Amino acid sequence: MQGIVSLLDGEARERIEQLWEELRRDFGVRGIHTKRFPHFSYHVADEYDLAQLLPALKQLAGATRKFSARASGIGIFTRKEPVIYLPVVRSADLQRIHGDVARLAGPSATGINEYYATDVWIPHATIAEGDVDILILPEIVRRLGERNLRWDFPVTNLAVIRASESVQEICFRCEFGG
Secondary structure (H helix, E strand, O other): OEEEEEEOOHHHHHHHHHHHHHHHHHHOOOHHHOEOOOEEEEEEEEEEOHHHHHHHHHHHHHOOOOEEEEEOOOEEEOOOOOEEEEEEOOOHHHHHHHHHHHHHHHHHEEEEOHHHOOOOOOOEEEEEOOOOOOOOHHHHHHHHHOOOOOEEEEEOEEEEEEEOOOEEEEEEEEEOOO
């Protein structure tokens, strides 16, 4: 699986990594602890033709200015093993870049994940997945609900990551504005 994402840096990265560590330490949630990069995704597919896609992403990133996004609260994607995430508010800037990425990525993608289509996309930063026991989910929600999870962070890049069951790797990263 591959994804077109914005990687989180600085304080935003540290906050996500602290949440990962707390959930590992206090609730035994380890699924996110394979080599991962804090991020949120615009587009996900089984595979991209990177030779076709990367020049277009580089041009888009070069023409895009850094902007601010906001995480707010917690969310849960329900299934047998739930996914806990921090929702990222869909601002005009975020909506625009999502549309541009989808337009550019479509022709080079096979196996597009429909959860990232414009009409259903929920921008988010995952904080737990893969081994969240449904029986401890209420405790996790209670713990996270006690803190302020509303914070702004800079969006500064486009990247392509490749994920397998055990690891993520960065295939491409380009800073906005150059």
